[in-house]
Amino acid sequence: MIYVKNLCKSFGSHQVLKNINEHIAPGEKVVIIGPSGSGKSTFLRCMNLLERPTSGQVIFDGVDITDPKTDINKIRQHMGMVFQHFNLFPHKTIMENITLAPTRLKLMKPDEAKEEALRLLRLVNLEEKADAYPGQLSGGQKQRIAIVRSLALKPKMMLFDEPTSALDPEMVGEVLEVMKNLADEGMTMAVVTHEMGFAREVGTRVMFMDDGIILEQGTPEEIFGNPKEARTQEFLSKVL
């Protein structure tokens, strides 16, 4: 589904990603963990070019999206992204938040988009919030809406950038629940998170990133049960 080749990213003289080579296959749920500043968010954001790699290639569905001639807007329709701070559009209602992109990009007629939005809202039990504004929702509700907003484009893959880090503890569960359901339906996912329980339960592969490289990776059992690298062991001993 997505190949990353020799990916490097520097901010000024600071090299954040150091020559990463990776492949995520359809249906995989890759969970990326690691200490802060290890480059995991940057790695995720390079996958849909919100961060432009300094060098290297990202190939999605056979298309080199780092090629300047590629229409990145077209590619992004197929890669949903969920942010730590939700980034809902505060001046639009929940319904408008969800239907804006599908109708604006002429992928659906307004009626169709509305129907699809209601269907998705029902899935996350927020149907009654269709006409509310984001400001009236709790953090957990906002994040569930943000997930729905991405799903409205029927993406082939979803990227999650610390989706529960800005939430009050009691709201983490409801968001993880939605993500779990999504995983069960077979969605290809890449998730940067500090929720080790989620990583263990939902992840098909766990990557441990440290200092701009993927230091170690494997199944959740391997990483959590028997980490090989000293840095991984140290990190896990702190968070588990």
Place this chain on the structure above:
Amino acid sequence: MSEWFAELQSKFVLDFIEDQRYMYIIDGLKTTLIVTFLALILGLIIGALVAVVRTSYSSMREENKRGLGGLLLKIADIICRVYLTIIRGTPALVQLLIMYFIILNSPEFTKTVVAVVTFGINSGAYVAEIFRSGILSVDVGQMEAGRSLGLGYVDTMTQIVMPQAMKNCLPALVNEMIALLKETSICGYIGLNELTRGGDIIRGVTFDALLPLFVVALIYLVIVMFFTWIMGLLERRLRESDIR
């Protein structure tokens, strides 16, 4: 007391009723409003263009700055910066005199046209910076969210960033409108018969300063209060999405 009142009354008749002198005020007010309104429109157009050029150039990625589009935008950005520096760095009155005696010094340009052009260009510089700060006040996450949904830069700008930016800069924009209205009072310097000059002409004819000048001041005040009231209504409407 009644004596003072009687005197005031006769002054009033002298200043405004005799020879239909109130027409100086009416015509002046008309001119002031026309100049303010047209200059405001021109200023908003110039301001929006300059703000868009400056923000899109500064948010442009380094590698895109090398192409032809990048070069054109760079030139546009430089022109905008020179414009802002000159207009904000010199007094409006000097700009008005330069416009009247040098740049638009030709019979086909009426004084009203000169005033509208001057104040439009002048106000545009301030409006540009207001718009720019409004755009910058919108969280970058909004742009990222729009782009990650596959919307283009222009779509994200017009659908998501601009509406929020407008809301944020509305008070500053009304402030600029109020300043513009009052600043048009310097048009008397090129002999344009606007409101202030209307009152001043009456003073010159009747040798009574008190009433004409106070009436002029009062009219400005009422218009400004009206603007402020309209802004309050508008702001309340825009706040709709802030209900919690």
